[in-house]
Amino acid sequence: MRQKHCLVLSSVLVVIVVGLAVTLFVLQPDVMCPKPNVIFSAVQAEPGEFFVVRVDPLGEDGSVLVEAPFITEDPCFFRQGKGLVALIPVGYRSDPGVYALEVAVTKGSKTIYDTEQVFTVNARNFAIQKLYVSPELHAKRDETLWADDHMYTGHARAQSNPDPLWHGPFLEPLKGRITTQFGQIRYINDQESGRHSGLDIASPQGTPVVATNDGAVALARPLNVTGNTVILDHGLNLFTSYSHLDQIAVELGQRVTKGQVIGTVGSTGFSTGSHLHWTVSIGGTFVDPYFVLESADYLEGAILRGELSD
């Protein structure tokens, strides 16, 4: 009788243990991978602005995909603390509207979490500029010359420091009169020639141009259209560029500090007079330098100190 009792008890125990093991096995992905938080620094933006997405916590084998019709370049995620962060630009050609922004988090080959975020792109009107230049100067904007330049600039922006190199607010590269705004729609000799990717700041030849924040020199060379050009990598895919320089004062790979002179104002390349063409981009997507002047400090805090909240 006692033996029979024992047998029943041990059978029950075996069933419980096996049941537990099966349950744990089935639940394993959830036990091993707690759902990460997906945090946005903003859920609306104007063309020319950018926002931060943070996925936290997420282990070393985790990756994130973000998709929306206005995202034209795959966002680059970088490890910061226990999670991943990416700066995501809203390009100047983005159509205003309410979008479903899809975020998929994968671990190895498995999607462990996906979610949709409503994201609004607000309307923004860009000014129109008409420019008349000599046929010789117009020839400098030839497609093959552009393509040649893009080979260098594309390579320079293809990778970025995995940590933010910038600290605190950005500076203006020099003081001067703004002659062309960001995103301005340009007509050259009555032909639409695209949008203006940065700010034009008029200043006499030889005026010092400073690094707008700490960074590393990703390009320093003459180009066909933008003349003598410097591109700085500020980390996390954030870049600034300085074009039509008279002199270049830095070398490829060199670290620069905020306020350091990197060259002088000139009129090299496709230029109608002495000025600086200053751009800010996330990878190859240009954003409004004014937005960066106003927001980079906050975004640095958001990234480094995890001050983003949902």
Ligand SMILES: [Zn+2]
């Ligand atoms: Zn310009």
